[in-house]
Amino acid sequence: MSKKFLALALALLMVCACLTGCGDSSSSSTASTASTASTASTDESAPEASADGVTLKIGGTGPLTGGAAIYGNAAKNGAQIAVDEINALGGLQLELRYEDDVHDSEKAVTAYNTLKDWGMQIFLGSVTSKPAVATSTEANADHIFFLTPSASSTDVLGGVENPLTETIEIPRKDNIFQMCFVDPNQGSASAQYIYDQKLGTKVAVIYKNDDVYSTGIYNSFSTKAEELGIEVVSATTFTDDTSTDFSVQIADAKDSGADLVFLPMYYEAASMILIQADAVGYEPTWFGVDGMDGILTLDGFDTALAEGVMLLTPFNADSSDEATSKFVSTYKEQFGDVPNQFAADAYDCVWSIYNALKDEDIAADASASDLCDKLIAKFTSSDFSYDGLTGEGMTWDETGAVSKSPKGMVIQDGAYVGLD
Amino acid sequence: MKRLIIRKKSRKNFITYGIVLVAYIALMAVVSAGAMPSALQGLLVPMCAYIIAALSLNLTVGVLGELSLGHAGFMSVGAFTGCTAAMALADSGLPVWGRMIVAVVVGSLLAAAAGVIVGVPVLRLQGDYLAIVTLAFGEIIKTVVTNLYIGIDPNGLRFGFLKPDIGLGKGGRMIVNGPNGISGITKISSLTAGFIIIMLCLVIIFNLVDSHSGRAIMALRDNRIAAESVGINATKYKLMAFVISAAMAGAAGALYALSQNTVTANKFDFNTSILILVFVVLGGLGNMLGSIVAATVLYILPETWLRQFSDYRMLIYAVVLILMMLITNSSKVRMLLAKLLPHKKSAEKEGEADA
Structure with missing residues (x-):
């Protein structure tokens, strides 16, 4: 008996889901924009008249x-x-x-x-x-x-x-x-910047080799670095599945005596690297790309660890510029x-x-x-x-x-x- | 009695063929009338690929009774080899359908080869080893393809591992580009190609199941010791089913890859394997029509109808999965369905009369 009720209740639930779903669909396109933008919704009626x-x-x-x-x-x-x-x-x-x-x-x-x-x-x-x-x-x-x-x-x-x-x-x-x-521009711009500012003599790179973004930047970085004569002493990789443990990569960079580590990746992985490098007492200069932007607002991340991290980014949220x-x-x-x-x-x-x-x-x-x-x-x-x-x-x-x-x-x- | 069983079975098989055929004709009619939204139209060929993958996994899980957790790995092999073959032949003057056939054949042959490599050592073992090894196989394939570079230049195909510099001369063209996968694919697979492969798979599976070998395979599933005691070569028959299944997954992969603009190795990960397994389990183990329906519904649903729920999309998808599981397993719903479908009932009665 109880099973019957359960089946009935579930069937009802599905019917309800169907009905509410259909009701939504007609207005979803406007509702989705209007809900996030209260100002837009008031203006939306106006243009039809003008x-x-x-x-x-x-x-x-x-x-x-x-x-x-x-x-x-x-x-x-x-x-x-x-x-x-x-x-x-x-x-x-x-x-x-x-x-x-x-x-x-x-x-x-x-x-x-x-x-x-x-x-x-x-x-x-x-x-x-x-x-x-x-x-x-x-x-x-x-x-x-x-x-x-x-x-x-x-x-x-x-x-x-x-x-x-x-x-x-x-x-x-x-x-x-x-x-x-474009990725190649970021990679070669980073290499040029490191070279021009004399930020490091021995460079290590950790990159994500199952990611288009990270590999793209790495490839152009290494080409440019070779051209400029920057010594890349360690190039190690990680993937999506191994983006939580970086002890091997950090040890490799440390053992090869790198004084600058280039991190062409998004900031979650970069934050893990900073935390784990800090734990083993490795303090090189860190250099990131635009994906590193956001590391300061990451939940639970001690921003003191990111102290001194350099990155190339087109946008700075702390800028005093009026528009920003x-x-x-x-x-x-x-x-x-x-x-x-x-x-x-x-x-x-x-x-x-x-x-x-x-x-x-x-x-x-x-x-x-x-x-x-x-x-x-x-x-x-x-x-x-x-x-x-x-x-x-x-x-x-x-x-x-x-x-x-x-x-x-x-x-x-x-x-x-x-x-x- | 035997006649009856065969007749009932073949009737069910023909119903499956019929439903697929009618669905194909209906879809083609709607598409050619231009009445189909482009969102749905873009999903048709990948849907066929997932149906084929589900049918192939159903052969391993439902008929052979072994759990494979790395079926996406076989799809990956088929996708990358098939796509490479199709792209390498792009300038050969072969017509589109010719390249499609070559891609599917190459993809399924190499996936079958991978199936032999995995199956020979593992199918000799008893217990759940196949599940663990296929799981590992899927991960290995993903890592290998992520680091694989294949290019073509006037001297032929060139392969490389780990480094993109594979010695391609001027005028060469990179096909598989490591983590970037294959991009710039010319979409040559079509709904018709998908339909033909689905029909072929159904013919192969139904005839295999009804054959002498098929009965040996199912006997092994039901009781290995009893089957071996009457002289059935367990490894041979298990390998047969497993390799056929791998080959079909390879064909699914080739069809899938040639319906996309770009494929990367990450697409065929553990989640995809589990997704196909979900299609099979919810459609019913050993039930081919069930796999087809489950793959269709569960693939189309989250991409079209559930989009309106935006952020809650996957939550609702999970609820749908649970509901589907409860409903298809409930005896009450089955009885209700039997009442609603008098046709099925009369078919059973006819069978009784025949006996």
Whole structure:
């Protein structure tokens, strides 16, 4: 008897889930944007009345759940702030929708297709590199403008020559642009910086060899280091499964007498390395890349350990710059967190797209393909440049890569301080 | 009585073939009418690949009675070898379907070879060793492929390990690029290719199960000592089922890889193996139609319908899994289903009349 009741109760539960689910689906696209953005929802009714009130649908995919969720959510929140600000100005209106890709290229393509069904006109790309390689190919085939905040792999853009074979393996996808540095630029810029500032004579590298981002930076770093005559005494690897224990890698770096350790990786793994190196009393100079940004806000991490860590990053949340401090305070207010580089990049993406389009004449039902042509022409034109949180006077060319200069930062007393 | 069993069985087999065929025709009709949302359309070919993987694992788990926890490893072998073959032949002038066939054949042959390597030492053992060794095999394949570099230049294929510099000359092209995997794949697999492979797998599995060898395999599953006492060569028959299963997983991998823009070794990890095992267990051990339905529902659901729950998506997915398990195992629901499906009941009656 009780079993019967259980079965009935479960069946009822499922029916309820079905009904509530269906009810949600019709309004989910607007509800998701409205719930996070109270300002946007009040403005949304206004544009229909005004003459130039065109609403563009902007989509993006990123890991909103799972291990890399911190990056996806940061980008989503950053983009949301930009959309709110733009909508508050009146005129051209934007509607933002982010879909979850769990840092998986297969799911990213589904997320992209879901956005396409929704009627997305401009695509903010995928937040992480691996999914972005897949979605950029799709967006290229569909001719939807793609500007990624943080997917830094060269495979995203295409058209980059493999230095080993001198052939272009993935043809340039003409509508794909990046807001962040390309991996090789970061690697060679880091090597150049270490060389110029004479930060170390013997360098050790620990990198994640099952990750596109980390390996990409390592490869260009080691090429450049060899060119400059920097001695790399130890190069050790780890993978997703072994990203908690670094005793072997640290011992190798220590035994080979490295006085600088280069860490091209995201900050969770880097924080583990710092903690474990501290435990064995190894104190070299640590040097990171933009993925290191965020280490100071990591829960339960003693920021004293990151003292003296140097990194190249385009964004500094402690900057006294007016735009940055306004962005940081809005972000803190809405999401209760200090924004990282991903949030700032996404914010810049939305604003640069808006800047490129605001003077254009856009029909209310402009097709994604027409917008794409307009945006490509604008982004590659020589007179278009954008000043944002992550750089001044950013320009793009046909390769899709952004040109801006990385800022060298060092962590002092738990805050970033500019190096030069 | 024997006639009856065979007739009932073949009837069930034909129902399975029929359902797959009808589903294929219906899907093709909706796709060609342009009425399918692109989100769903993009899922069709990977769905076929997961169905094939589930069928193949069902052969190991349901029919052979051995637990394999590294089935994604075989998929990985098939995916990377099949995809390499298809890409190496890109300029050979072979038509798309020709390259597809070559990719699937190469993928399944090499996955079968991997199955032999794993199976020969392990299937001689008794107990749960196969589960542990396949688990390790999946991890080994993942690590190997992560460090593997394969390129092609006018002189042919070149292989390298650990270092990307594999001596490709000018004009060469990297195919498998270490942790970056294969990128820039031309999507050549199609729903039709997936359908044909599913049908082939069903034919192979049903005929194997109904054959002399199949009965030997199931006898080993049910009681190894009794089976060996009547002279059944345990290792031979176990290896037969296991290698066929590995080959099918390889075909699934090749089909999958050629439906994506990019594949990396990390895609075929322990989680994927478990995902396929979930399809098999929830569909019913030894029940091929069950595997097909479970793989379809559990693959499509979280990507389409559950997207509206955003952050709670995977939570609800877990609830769906538990509900499915409870419902398919409840005798009351089964009785209810039997009442709702008079067709099934009358089929049974017919069988009785026949006897």
